[in-house]
Amino acid sequence: MQSGRANEGQKYDNECEKLKLKDELERSKHYLQQICPSSGDSLSHHLNEVLTKILKERPKDAIASFEKYSRELRAQKFSNQNRHLRDLYEPPPAYDEAKRLVELFKISPPGHGDYHSISTCHEDEESLVEMRQNAPDLQKLFYYFQQVGVALPRDDIVYLGLSIRKLIAKEKIKNVRFWGKIIGNPRNYYIIEASLTDEELQRRLEEAEVGSRLSVTTRSCTNESQELAENVALEQALATSLLNEAREAESIATVDDKARLQLVYPPMPKNPWQPTPEVAPEKIGTGANAKVYFVCNRPGLDGWTELPPVTPAQIVVARQTVYMFSGTLGKQVHTYPPFPGCEKNYLRAQIARIEAATHCSPLGYFTFGRRGARGEKDNDEFEQEDEEDDDDEEDDGEEGERRKEGGDIVINRHYEQPALKDLIDPSMCNWCHHSPYLLKQGRTVWLEPGKTEDEVDNASQDEYEGEDESEEGMDDDNEEERRSSRISRKAKELGYEKEIGPPLLTSLSEDVAADGAIPWSARLSSSAQPDVAVALLRSNIWPGAYTFAADKCFGNVYIGWGTKREAYNYSPPAMPPVQDQYVPASDLEFQEETDPTPADEEAWRISQLPPERDDEEEECVDDDDDSNPDPYDD
Incomplete structure (x- = not known):
């Protein structure tokens, strides 16, 4: 065991x-x-x-x-000497972007306190109401546009809304609206439209007036110096010519006949060409510069940049060129004809063109008002008009006169939206333009080239004061007609043709088809549910311009490349013709002669020979030679 x-x-x-x-x-x-x-x-x-x-x-x-x-x-064997694990942590690029986006959510409306204390403070409630009136509701705007297939990513919509509120709290602007998006390569432009506050508008107008006075003073001093230099040059030329004439008179008495033959040159030709006078831009707050525009490349990540006011010359050249945006505001624009500015100026000119051509609204949404800025609602005026029915009848009678005068427009409180079937009618009789028309001159109101609005107003006032006393008692309605007739008469005298565009609230049915394409197309968002459908209006002249109408409201937006439709391939303007040769002032300035024949040339040669001596002169010369023999002759 x-x-x-x-x-x-x-x-x-x-x-x-x-x-x-x-x-x-x-x-x-x-x-x-x-x-x-x-x-x-x-x-x-x-x-x-x-x-x-x-x-x-x-x-x-x-x-x-x-x-x-x-x-x-x-x-x-391969050995990697680099260390992939670093002692210092470097955050990814998306981290910095996320930090900047977080700042958007920390913004609060103007005033004190945050969002949690707004309901307890009366001042903050007023500031919140003010923010709601000035800031656009992009969620509601794109809710309707999404139903018709026009939208932006939801992230961009949220970032746009927050960054716009931040801009309103920073800048002195009001009535902000999302204008649209212009696609570029490699970066895009997001654009918002706003109106300046009354204080900011007044301040900028005063600065512009001071700048215009300085420019006028500088221009007058320059003109005076040029005139003085020309007078001095003329006096010097006159003195030189008199001195030359005196010297010639003295020399003529001493020189022989052959020396008197001098070449007489014709006077030097003078270039009569003068540059075309520039057309003055419209003042801030009026016409094409009625609104201000801010742009950025990435909402929430980049800051908003205000675009400069547009000039008529920029609009005129932009109509003749096609340029693809790059997303860089300071980039030079190389086109023919040369564009007067960089990409931000070209962008501003395209915005003015697109707005004037595509901003429309249902007929009756706007009406002509007696006062207030265009597109703004004057509640006091509407309340006074609602007190009595007779006031509405008077307004209907005065609307035609205000249309002729090009008055301001306000929102119609009694607006009733037409039926959807009428809004998508191909005749487009239920839609109208609510932006001023851009003339060929590049302005909304015609102005004489080389003049400013203040100079034209002062000249018109002087002419008005010089009229007969019988016309002084006429009402104010005829004053504008007399002023317009005086401007037209003055333009004809100077060789200019005054332009008059269609008035505000002109129906879209009057738009002319371009290159065989109808200007507008309309459709419903859904034919299966017409009771909740949205009417969409699309521009065929400016692809990317859309307008919707539903529930007594409408909206405009542009999402495109910022170029006009071209029926054919774009061809730049031809180069100017070659300059003509110099044209003589008279027939005596240049005289054509026939070429001499060989016989004529031989005769001229013989005539230039010295004259032959006679026989007697030769004998005298021989006798002289004999009487004075050469001592060195052997």
Whole structure:
């Protein structure tokens, strides 16, 4: 029994030793198979390769060759010396963008306190109402546009709304509206439209007036200096000519007849060309500069940049060129004809063109008002008009006169939206333009080139004061007609043709088709659910301009490349013709002569020979030679 138990114990110990040895062997093998970070290889694999190489090549001294083979194999292997794990953490680029976007959500409306304390503070409630009136509701706007397939990504909509509120709290603007998006390469433009506050508008007008006075003073001083220089040059030329005449009179008495022959040159021709007078831009707050525009490339990430006012010259040249935007405001625009400005000026000119051509609304939404800014609602005026029905009848009678005068427009409180079937009628008689028309001159109101609005107003006032007393008693309605007639008469005298565009609220049915394409297309968002459908109006002249109408409201937006439709491939304007040759002032200035014949040339040569001497003169010369012999003659 005891011997059996001893044998079993011995077997158990042997098994334990085997397991222990096996475990130690596995540990050693695992240790040899570990990858070294510096070399990227394990010792087991390296020894295996060295022994395989020794067995393959069979060197005479294997021990001496072991280290040599080891170094060669290690040198042949790739070893990365760079460390991918850095001690200093560098955040990804998206982290910085996220930090800037977080700042958008921290904005609060004008006033004190945050969003949680607005309901408890009366001042903050007023500021919130003011913010609601000035900031656009982009969620509602794109809710309707999404139903007709026109929209932006939801992230952009949220970032736009927050960044616009931040801009309103920073700048002195009101009635902010999302104008649209112009696609560029490589960056796009997001554009918003706003009106300046009364204080800011007055301040800018005063600055512009001071600048115009300085420019007028500088221009007058320049003209006076030029006139003075011309007078001095004329006096010097006159004195020089008189001195030359006196010298010629003295020299004529002493010179012979041949010296009197002098070449008389015709006077130098003078260039009568003068540059075309520039057309003055419209004042801030009027016409094409009635609104201000801010642009950015990435809402929420980039700041808003205000575009400069547009000039008529920029609009005229923009109509003759096609330019693809790059998203860089300061980039130079290389076109023919040369554009007077950089990309931000070209962008502003295209915005003015698109707005004048595509901003429309349902007929009756706007009406002509007696006062207030265009497109703004004057509640006091509407309340006074609602007190009596007779006031509405008077307004209907005065609307035609205000239309002729081009008065301001306000929202019609009694607006009733037409039926959807009428809004999508191809005749477009239920839609109208509510933006001023841009004339060929580049302005909304014609102005004599080379003059400013103040100069024209002062001249008109002087003419008005000089009229008969019988006309002074006429009402104010005829004053505008008399002023317009005086401007037209003055323009005809100077050779200009005054332009008059269509008035505000002109129906879209009067738009002319361009290159065989109808200007507008209309459709419903859904024909299966017409009771909740949205009417969409799309411009075919400016692809990307859309307008919707639903639930007694409407909206305009532009999402496109900022270029007008071209029926054919764009061809730049031709180069100007080659300048004509100089035309003589009279027939005596240049006289053509026929070429002489060989006989004429020979006769002229003979006439230039010295005259032949007579025989008597020759004999006298011989006698003189004999009487005075040469002493050196042998």
